[in-house]
Amino acid sequence: MGDLYDNQRAMRQMRKAAMQRGVVAILDVGTSKIACLVLRFDGPEQFRNVDGVGSMAGQSQFRVIGAATTRSRGVRFGEIDAMQETERAIRTVVQAAQKMAKVRVDHVIASLSGGRPRSYGLDGALDVSGGAVTEQDISQVMANCDVPDYGADREVLHAQPVNFTLDNRSGLADPRGQIGHQLTTDMHMLTVDTATLQNLFYCIKRCDLELAGLASSAYVSGMSSLVEDEQELGAACIDLGGGSTSISVFMKKHMIYADSVRMGGDHITSDISMGLQIPAATAERIKTFYGGVVATGMDDREMIETDGETGDWEHDRRTVSRAELIGIMRPRVEEILEEVRARLDAAGFEHLPGQQIVLTGGGSQIPGLDGLASKILGQQVRLGRPLRVQGLPQAAIGPAFSSAVGLSLFASNPQDEWWDFEIPADRYPARSLKRAVKWFKDNW
Amino acid sequence: MRGLIRRPAHAVPHDPAPSKLGYRYQRLLLTPGFRATMRIGVPIALIATILGSHFSNAANRAAVAAQIETAIQQFQDRPQFMVKAMTITGADQATMTDVIGLLPSDYPVSSFDLDLEQTRLAIESLAPVKSASVRVGAAGTLEVRLTPRVPSALWRDGATLRLIDAEGVDSGFVTSRSERLDLPLIAGDGAEQHIQEALALYAAAGPLGPRVRGLVRMGERRWDIVLDREQRILLPGEGAVAAFDRVVALNAAQDMLDRDVTVVDMRNADRPTLRMNEEAVAAMRRVNETVSTNGAGN
Numbered sequence: 001m002g003d004l005y006d007n008q009r010a011m012r013q014m015r016k017a018a019m020q021r022g023v024v025a026i027l028d029v030g031t032s033k034i035a036c037l038v039l040r041f042d043g044p045e046q047f048r049n050v051d052g053v054g055s056m057a058g059q060s061q062f063r064v065i066g067a068a069t070t071r072s073r074g075v076r077f078g079e080i081d082a083m084q085e086t087e088r089a090i091r092t093v094v095q096a097a098q099k100m101a102k103v104r105v106d107h108v109i110a111s112l113s114g115g116r117p118r119s120y121g122l123d124g125a126l127d128v129s130g131g132a133v134t135e136q137d138i139s140q141v142m143a144n145c146d147v148p149d150y151g152a153d154r155e156v157l158h159a160q161p162v163n164f165t166l167d168n169r170s171g172l173a174d175p176r177g178q179i180g181h182q183l184t185t186d187m188h189m190l191t192v193d194t195a196t197l198q199n200l201f202y203c204i205k206r207c208d209l210e211l212a213g214l215a216s217s218a219y220v221s222g223m224s225s226l227v228e229d230e231q232e233l234g235a236a237c238i239d240l241g242g243g244s245t246s247i248s249v250f251m252k253k254h255m256i257y258a259d260s261v262r263m264g265g266d267h268i269t270s271d272i273s274m275g276l277q278i279p280a281a282t283a284e285r286i287k288t289f290y291g292g293v294v295a296t297g298m299d300d301r302e303m304i305e306t307d308g309e310t311g312d313w314e315h316d317r318r319t320v321s322r323a324e325l326i327g328i329m330r331p332r333v334e335e336i337l338e339e340v341r342a343r344l345d346a347a348g349f350e351h352l353p354g355q356q357i358v359l360t361g362g363g364s365q366i367p368g369l370d371g372l373a374s375k376i377l378g379q380q381v382r383l384g385r386p387l388r389v390q391g392l393p394q395a396a397i398g399p400a401f402s403s404a405v406g407l408s409l410f411a412s413n414p415q416d417e418w419w420d421f422e423i424p425a426d427r428y429p430a431r432s433l434k435r436a437v438k439w440f441k442d443n444w
Numbered sequence: 445m446r447g448l449i450r451r452p453a454h455a456v457p458h459d460p461a462p463s464k465l466g467y468r469y470q471r472l473l474l475t476p477g478f479r480a481t482m483r484i485g486v487p488i489a490l491i492a493t494i495l496g497s498h499f500s501n502a503a504n505r506a507a508v509a510a511q512i513e514t515a516i517q518q519f520q521d522r523p524q525f526m527v528k529a530m531t532i533t534g535a536d537q538a539t540m541t542d543v544i545g546l547l548p549s550d551y552p553v554s555s556f557d558l559d560l561e562q563t564r565l566a567i568e569s570l571a572p573v574k575s576a577s578v579r580v581g582a583a584g585t586l587e588v589r590l591t592p593r594v595p596s597a598l599w600r601d602g603a604t605l606r607l608i609d610a611e612g613v614d615s616g617f618v619t620s621r622s623e624r625l626d627l628p629l630i631a632g633d634g635a636e637q638h639i640q641e642a643l644a645l646y647a648a649a650g651p652l653g654p655r656v657r658g659l660v661r662m663g664e665r666r667w668d669i670v671l672d673r674e675q676r677i678l679l680p681g682e683g684a685v686a687a688f689d690r691v692v693a694l695n696a697a698q699d700m701l702d703r704d705v706t707v708v709d710m711r712n713a714d715r716p717t718l719r720m721n722e723e724a725v726a727a728m729r730r731v732n733e734t735v736s737t738n739g740a741g742n
Contacts, residue, residue: 070460088461095462095470104474208471311449 008419014212018107025105028404031243035404036093038066038101061412064391066101068093077243077262078114080199087203109213109411115192119257122187133175139421150191158190159418162254218246218258220406225360225384233354240363242266257347261339265363268332275328278306293330294368299323337376358384362400520556528552530586539572572615600631612636632661678709
């Protein structure tokens with residue numbers, strides 16, 4: 001755990017340094033595309049010295065001065081598969097974004113969708129014996145959480161206190177200064193594969209960039225595409241990405257569950273490619289132009305030409321009806337949504353007060369998806385788009401960019417994580433001067 | 445072997461990724477400090493180098509200096525700036541010669557080469573000139589307007605006779621008294637500092653005026669009025685004019701100064717004193733004796 005503290009604290013320091021400098025890059029490494037936004041932190045809200053989120057949900061702090069996206073290479077299921085290729089893709093996108101921003105960026109906040117995220121709910125208790133709760137108590141109660149054995153090859157990506165309870169009062173956001181006996185906390189911890197993180201870290205380092213933060217794309221796309229009351233009452237954000245579908249469940253403005261289904265838009269494309277015997281690039285084009293999930297009688301008559309370059313005239317001049325295409329796509333989309341349903345059921349999503357489900361990500365643009373999803377996932381389904389942030393180009397406001405936009409919100413307003421609180425006293429290195437000072441403070 | 449299927453040349457997918465070197469180069473160019481250096485620092489350094497190498501040659505420096513000098517000269521010698529003549533007003537003949545000596549001798553001359561203020565100060569330092577105005581007037585004329593000093597008295601300073609004006613400033617010499625009989629004559633140490641008083645005394649002389657030869661400052665303190673026939677009026681330091689008025693009044697009433705009086709001493713206002721000359725004293729004594737003898741004889 002000490003290692004985690006150090007890593008995450010180092011990244012948080014880096015993020016602060018980047019904010020001081022005023023320029024930070026957002027890198028969303030996805031399976032089908034890599035997006036890079038360059039943010040400049042010079043808004044009127046930047047030097048506000050009061051607590052809390054500023055106006056416009058803290059977005060007025062920054063504006064997007066550079067945006068670029070490129071086809072992702074060497075990424076499968078949201079995990080880096082061929083490092084050299086991914087490195088080149090990151091270089092491409094960072095260079096293009098820098099060129100648009102006309103400024104060099106050194107700090108990058110990245111998100112990743114793969115790495116088999118796994119959620120854990122932790123709770124810890126501390127006897128504060130009638131005194132007021134101090135910051136030290138909070139860090140101690142978080143340290144008291146019994147961490148499950150999540151495996152040696154996994155790394156904690158997020159660990160956020162979700163709830164504090166003091167005696168019988170639950171739902172406290174900030175128990176500092178309140179008086180009680182028993183302080184308990186609920187924490188949500190998200191772990192991912194260490195290898196995935198290391199690969200991403202290595203790729204970014206190879207591009208002469210410094211990693212100033214890491215986030216799960218499930219978390220950040222929820223941040224950008226769920227509106228405030230959905231986050232408060234309970235909602236699930238389903239990010240239909242290229243290689244994986246990320247699920248995040250929010251309640252009381254905290255993420256309480258995240259998971260991912262290792263299927264996405266690329267699988268639909270490969271189904272089309274296999275079913276229609278056409279190259280993947282053509283399949284992708286046909287999917288985006290003519291794709292759908294609900295066939296109508298009109299679709300039987302709408303013929304789609306499948307161009308080919310084999311030289312065989314019969315083969316190259318085939319046509320398929322749109323109904324056929326829908327017939328190929330729909331089972332795969334249904335499969336993905338069924339899988340999402342299973343994950344949400346496993347997480348106990350039906351017990352939440354709000355049952356809103358928000359579909360976002362590039363895959364959510366399939367026509368008719370909301371109708372299909374409401375049959376599988378429940379009645380309250382809507383298509384979500386990311387929040388509008390200042391300076392974002394028109395081409396980058398679609399649902400495919402919800403995790404990139406969410407990452408910029410995350411960069412400007414990160415939630416307090418475990419490692420942002422004071423280190424509990426018994427975790428200080430032995431014989432540390434701080435520890436001595438603390439002893440004096442506590443005893444006098 | 446030529447492919448059976450003709451494909452466009454760009455069918456081989458182009459890798460958009462920049463090379464590592466190109467990526468680093470672009471990042472370097474986007475570094476703000478480096479950009480500033482390249483945009484401002486390098487051109488300035490280049491210009492400085494070129495100029496430096498050009499001016500390190502003495503001949504080049506001289507050529508540029510000469511060019512600048514020529515340009516300035518051409519500008520200053522334009523006909524609009526040329527002064528072609530001069531006029532001097534308010535000077536007498538002797539002063540005129542001195543003033544001309546202070547002005548530039550050959551015309552036309554550029555008005556940039558004239559130092560009018562310096563010229564004015566030089567002209568004003570001449571003794572007969574009280575003030576002067578020097579300006580370049582219309583049609584390129586140097587106009588000098590003089591206000592001459594008006595001598596109000598002659599001051600005998602040793603052997604020389606100086607002309608001094610009402611402020612006590614020298615304005616020239618005369619060789620003999622007869623040149624300026626219209627001016628009062630004063631003498632004595634410190635006389636020139638009390639010209640106003642001297643002039644007031646002269647003005648108060650009235651009927652005595654033709655008889656006054658001059659005023660002598662005695663002991664830098666008070667005035668003596670010297671009349672013809674070796675007569676002197678000794679005036680006090682304070683209230684000299686009032687004392688002189690008394691003398692004039694006495695004279696008008698009793699013809700005092702027509703008599704054999706040498707000195708009228710008004711220094712003590714309570715006790716004016718007369719001194720007669722020796723013959724008069726002797727005559728008076730004789731008359732007194734005669735009167736007393738006759739009286740005794742009677």
